[in-house]
Amino acid sequence: MEPEGPPESESSEKSIFFSQQEEEGEEEEDEEGKEPEETGTVNPLLQPALTGDVEGLQKIFEDPENPHHEQAMQLLLEEDIVGRNLLYAACMAGQSDVIRALAKYGVNLNEKTTRGYTLLHCAAAWGRLETLKALVELDVDIEALNFREERARDVAARYSQTECVEFLDWADARLALKKYIAKVSTAVTDTEKGPGKLFKEDKNTILTACRIKNEWxxxxxxxxxxxxxxxxxxxxDIVTPIFTKMATPSSQLYIQFPL
Structure with a gap:
């Protein structure tokens, strides 16, 4: 397989998956930037994964009569020296439908290589926009970091994959809203974790606002x-004043009448 990211310069570009070794002087991170040597029998899942033959993959996984059926998952998750399996090959080839199909068999789409690269990092580095979209639709972790403390968005920027950067910025903004809705909903429904006493009217106001934003x-x-x-x-703007009121001592909010 190819490195997790594309070559640093156009002079060292080469066809995906078919070169036998890195060109002399190409700058990649140690073993992660080298192609493993060709050894043993070719993985029977490789060809359908690279060509987008979803039906062929499904036959191997779902047809008990297929000679590779029993080893299907093992073959899929078989790793090279730096921890890349065939899902990485599919990402580099931009085979989004293959990723969607294989996800149905319960594979971990957030698995990392030895240097912390995820499938999302890989698709971002190679500029596979549609594959990025597929992975985000499948709820992969867009905040995962590699050994350089880079998110997929940072890797896309490093390799000048502008469309991927823009998409991941969008995905990040969408995630930020989803996480804030979840955080607020948890705060008002879990009385033990809440910042203070929450009146029923305020609670309903917040939960209604969260529901509306989720629907949006x-x-x-x-x-x-x-x-x-x-x-x-x-x-x-709706939540902050209510939480501020919750955190304020009641003696400062209400006039205390003598009994």
């Missing part, structure tokens, strides 16, 4: 980064 997310799948940020700010 579900119906605005193409919302822009600015729109996502605006929705988050709107929710914060």
């Amino acid at each position: 997310l579900e119906t605005h799948l193409e919302a822009s980064i600015n729109e996502l940020s605006e929705q988050k700010q709107q929710l914060e």
Whole structure:
């Protein structure tokens, strides 16, 4: 297989998966930048994974009569020297449908290589935009870090994959809204973790706002980064005053009448 990221310069570009060794002087990170030597029998999943033959893959996984059926998962997760399996090959080849199909068999799409690269890092480095979209749809961790403390977005930027950078910025904005909704909902439903006493009216106000924002997310799948940020700010404008009131001693909020 190829390195997790594309070659640093066009002079060292080469066809995906078919070169036998790195060109002299090409700068990659130690073993992760080297192609493993060809040894043994070719993995029977390799060809369908690289060509997008989803039906062929499904036959191997689901047909008990197929000669490779019993070893299908083992073959899929078989790793090279730096911890890359065939899912990485599919990512480098931009085979989004293959990734979606294989995800149904319970594979860990957040698995990391020895240097911390995930499938998302790999797709970002190679500029496979549609594969990035597929992985994000499958709820992979877009905040995962490699050994350089880089997210997939950072790797895309390092390799000048502009469209991937823009998409991952969008995915990050969408995730930020989802996480804030979840955080607020948990805070108001878990009385032990809440910052203070929450009146029923305030609780309903917050939960209603969270529900509305969740519905907005579900119906605005193409919302822009600015729109996502605006929705988050709107929710914060509702929630912050209530949480501030919760954290304020009641003696400062209400006039105490003598009994």
